[in-house]
Amino acid sequence: MFERYTEKARRVIFFARYYASQYGSPFIETEHLLLGLIQEDHKALKVLLPNLPDMERVRTKIESQIQLRERISTSVEVPLAKDSTRVLIIAAEEADKLGHRHVGTEHFLLGLLRVEEGLAAKILREQHVDLIQLRQKIRKLPPFNQDISSITPASRCVSENITRSPTETVS
Numbered sequence: 001m002f003e004r005y006t007e008k009a010r011r012v013i014f015f016a017r018y019y020a021s022q023y024g025s026p027f028i029e030t031e032h033l034l035l036g037l038i039q040e041d042h043k044a045l046k047v048l049l050p051n052l053p054d055m056e057r058v059r060t061k062i063e064s065q066i067q068l069r070e071r072i073s074t075s076v077e078v079p080l081a082k083d084s085t086r087v088l089i090i091a092a093e094e095a096d097k098l099g100h101r102h103v104g105t106e107h108f109l110l111g112l113l114r115v116e117e118g119l120a121a122k123i124l125r126e127q128h129v130d131l132i133q134l135r136q137k138i139r140k141l142p143p144f145n146q147d148i149s150s151i152t153p154a155s156r157c158v159s160e161n162i163t164r165s166p167t168e169t170v171s
Helices: 007-022 030-048 055-063 082-097 105-114 119-126 131-139 153-159
Strands: none
Touching: 007 030, 007 105, 030 055, 030 082, 030 105, 030 119, 030 131, 055 119, 082 105, 105 119, 105 131
16 A cells, blocks of 8 residues: 655654554544654745744644543554554546656645544644645645655746746845
8 A cells, every 4th residue: 555655744743643642543644744844844844835933833723623642652553543544545536637657745735625524624724725736736746756855946836837027035
């Protein structure tokens, strides 16, 4: 199942498992995937979602909405919750729709938004993240790019067909 996943995407799942165990959750929920995504690929998220709050604010939002339990040892296998499994399936579908051979962190983000009943989607919607606009941003990324955090501001402008004067900076 994970052979199409980029290394960063695999690490997101690893970190999500860690966060689930830290919160004492018997399953990896969508909010754990969101935390794993922020942990692993925060630079890419800043490119795609510049208004997303930092890790601590997202963590605080999550902690205010879940039941904290006793931590689980990281040596204990923590399975994916049903919604998280759906996120991964949808992420692969999104990669296919966009013509991408690999499933990356950007596809996870689309999956998190499409599983609307998940806590991660709720947090993203509170930040006014729009699925259609995000998909369009991802579609404009250079093809076969496995690490969107490495996109420089100049290459983002080219990929978005934006023309700027030589003195104008990109933030």
